[in-house]
Amino acid sequence: MKNFTTRLFILLQHLLPQHLLSRLVGHLAASHTFWLKNLFINWFVRQYDIDMSQAQEERPTAYRCFNDFFTRELKPGIRPIDSTPGSIVSPADGAISQLGDIDYGRIFQAKGRSYSLTALLGGDSKAAAAFVNGQFATVYLSPRDYHRVHMPLDGTLTRTIYVPGDLFSVNQTTAEGVEHLFSRNERLVAFFDTELGPMAMVMVGAMIVAGIETVWSGIEAPRQKQPVNKLYNQTPEVVVLKKGEEMGRFYLGSTVILLFGPNVMQWQTELSANSPVMLGQQLGTAQQNTV
Template sequence: MSLTTRLTHVLPHRLLSSLARRLAYSEDARTSAWLIDTVTRRFGVDLSEAEQSDPRGYSSFNAFFTRALREGARVAEADPRALLMPADGRISQAGPIGSGDGAGRIFQAKGQSFTAAELLADPGYARVFHGGLFATVYLSPRDYHRVHMPWTGTLLETVHVPGRLFSVGPAAVAHIPRLFARNERLVCHFDTGFGPMAMVMVGAMLVSGVETVWSGIEIPGYGHSVRRTDYRGRGITLERFAEMARFNYGSTVIVLLPPGVAELAPGLEAESPVRLGQRLATLRG
């Protein structure tokens, strides 16, 4: 384990993230310009894909980081049976959710795993995903930071789960046990034409917030207990490929699908680059 990863165990996660949030939302022109230029240069951000391609056209670093793409920069896979990749980034892992003796277990990295029950903070509901599929997509600082729907779904409930804010970079994922089930996160449950689908927005070190299209800012405030919000009967339906949420710094989204409904697209191996709208999985039948 690297020294940097070891240090993340003792650093004040929420304090650092709160400070980062203050910087990200600052509308001081010099501060935002310095942050935008630093990230653009260090991570090779391609602003030609952005709706606003001028780095000085953003009022704050957060406005830059949550930037919209220009029309046509991403398109949805044409096959109507294709579930879509929810974000730009890289596959952290993708594969089956355990069943039988390994019921509900989700692979994190070599020697590391966690359970759907831990991730969702709901052992009962987690059972509907045993034997199903998962895909974990890591968004680096260079990526487009809005998350879109893999399939049309009606929002049932969100669950804000408190936790740490470990880095979700590859080194941390490889060495911190149960990382995604320990970090602060927002679990979004949808009902779809094939059954339940969960989308988990995982917070991380220096992530200043998670926002959804239906209620705005969800994180922060940081939680101290699990908080559930019931959206049943409110008619919040999001179409396939529609925006659902966004991060305010690099992080991770995890998609959970129930058993027997789909097959993952070939080639979704760890660290493989992916783009919003490409095929994530294909519905059976």
């Protein structure tokens, strides 16, 4: 019965009009209609057992719309950022989907499935070359999690690539059932220069995700669903973000993938698939010869 239910869940995702459904939910999530947004928010709090005591604004119905509630700010200091020298911290609350080596340009997805590093980065083989045989970590944000994304270490933004694509769910069931999931879904790739060399943060869209936003550019969703490249290392205003500072947010949940080059860092040995993580928690450590 479980296998049938799983196959049906995957089949429905193939059949549903993913982008139309996401746009409709996006309009609902942005509505300021008092009774509608309160109905949506209160249902969500009950359905996912949201702990509002951690939020800066604890009253669910005080938010102007569902999007504001979903991307709610946490109380100051409630997520301490690990300050160990050379530490690399979790960019979000969530759970590790997978982490480990980028083997010859392939990234492990789930249960024997892997996908191309180059495809993940929008087909840019030159950008991908910096991460071949490096390290990756995939962090899944569930609906009940805090949905702002923060920097795992200090970085200077150099470039972004918006990559249009599908909008499959990104939970574990779909990761196990959909080939090349993360390299086929809509996503924003942000490249940073760091003390460890190049780092990429890939914000992956998903079913009913109504938007991906960055602190430097706002909503990243061009009307024309074509790849969009933006260079930031040649602009007058350089974007420099410190470890723990917000870099973006999801309007409904999704996944963040971190990429590092070879021989510059290592993940904490106790972390594995399905390990719960929290923003600011140490995920890895820079190798001593790189700091």
